[in-house]
Amino acid sequence: MPLPTKEEAQALLEKHVKDEYQRYHVRMVATAMEGYAKVYNENADLWYITGLLHDIDFEEYPDVHPRESLRWFKEWNFPEELIHAVEAHAYGYNGYTTLPDTPLAAALMACDEISGIFYAYRKLNPIPYGEMKLSSIKKRLAEKSFAAKIERETIYRGCEALGVNIDEHITNLIKFYEKFTH
Template identity: 35%
Template sequence: MNNTKEKTIEILNKHIKEKANLEHCLMVGYGMKGVSKYLKLPEEKQEEWFLIGALHDIDIEKYNGDINVHCLVGEKILQEEGISQEIIDIIKSHNDALKIERKETVENALFSVDGLTGIIRAYVLMRPDKEIKNAETKSIIKKFKDKTFAAAVSREEIRLCETKLNIPLNEFITAVLEEIKINMDFK
């Protein structure tokens, strides 16, 4: 399979119907691309990281809330779509319920980006203009520090960017946020 952005979006549109779910997947995809750019990975890897992030919750509308099968249902979908087992295994690592140790940089990035996008999305939706393009890192950091804001989002998972990726939190937030701002609009 040709793992291009267009093919990734085609797969998403085929399996995800809810707008919020689609936006979450795309946010994680673009966030992953932002981190890969920060790490100065080659363009081919940047596209792969986008694909990994965008397809990480491909089964979000199919696993019926059973976290123990999340990513296992997705594995079947992605296999049918021709995604490599290597990429599928990376995606599976983001579900703690599967108890897969995250060893690779890409796995740790996916785990942290997934959490951070929850805070970014909640922040954008509370803004009167609902405009991601006006979001700033300092505002996201302020919301990150407020434990009552998007309370279900684990700050510890996001902070793993510092220990597992060696990226300071503010730089991690900037890398993720800026790539999302370039590519998305919530209006």
């Protein structure tokens, strides 16, 4: 299967991911990725689907993630750019050492972990994502005890690879998440 449609990707996600938070997380990442695709004039479907499927094996195979998803993507003949992005997003996790060398991979690395900061912030302050303030998200990002499992260094590494500073990145995400449906 070459790049699946959004509907086919959603069906794959539902087959492998049952946890509601995990589904929410990948939809947040997919929304951010689609937003960046438009900024960089890239293929919005490819970027959205990469975000949607980047953790497809996490629930079933957390100890080797993303090994199984990479294998599946190759078997399904997914685009190499998607495969690289999913591998690179796991830099420093389960022994993965591939760094992002495409805008798609950089965006995935930049958008993945920070979505957890936005999610945790919204749990404490139940306002729409589009109404969040840069200063509030940045403050929480700096607090190591807030959403403590979030790998902050991965966010900064992704931003650097993407060519945006953290303020630009957070501002972009607030804008991209304006249309995020819950």
